[in-house]
Amino acid sequence: MIPDSSRNLPVMPMSLRALFAVAAIGMLFERSPWTQPNPVQMAAALGGPLFFGLIASFGYRTGWPRALTLTVGIVMAAIVLAKLAGFAV
Numbered sequence: 674m675i676p677d678s679s680r681n682l683p684v685m686p687m688s689l690r691a692l693f694a695v696a697a698i699g700m701l702f703e704r705s706p707w708t709q710p711n712p713v714q715m716a717a718a719l720g721g722p723l724f725f726g727l728i729a730s731f732g733y734r735t736g737w738p739r740a741l742t743l744t745v746g747i748v749m750a751a752i753v754l755a756k757l758a759g760f761a762v
Contacts, residue, residue: 685732693729697722717756720749 706718724745731738 683733690729690732696731699726700725710745717752720752724749
């Protein structure tokens with residue numbers, strides 16, 4: 674039998690969630706994805722704010738919110754690595 678670990682997760686404090694929300698909003702306006710010239714740069718500019726916004730809204734919840742947050746984080750990391758490698762200029 675697999676133990677249910679969802680009950681043992683700590684609750685993310687509201688102050689930390691508010692900090693992630695402020696960071697997401699700040700990153701969104703600082704990077705301004707609506708002014709980017711191509712879709713790859715727009716996706717790279719939207720990745721960070723979306724990731725931090727998902728963390729702020731969902732916290733440590735399990736299930737589809739965690740899968741969505743992890744997926745956005747992995748896609749964001751892949752885009753950043755592609756930009757660093759020179760594929761997405």
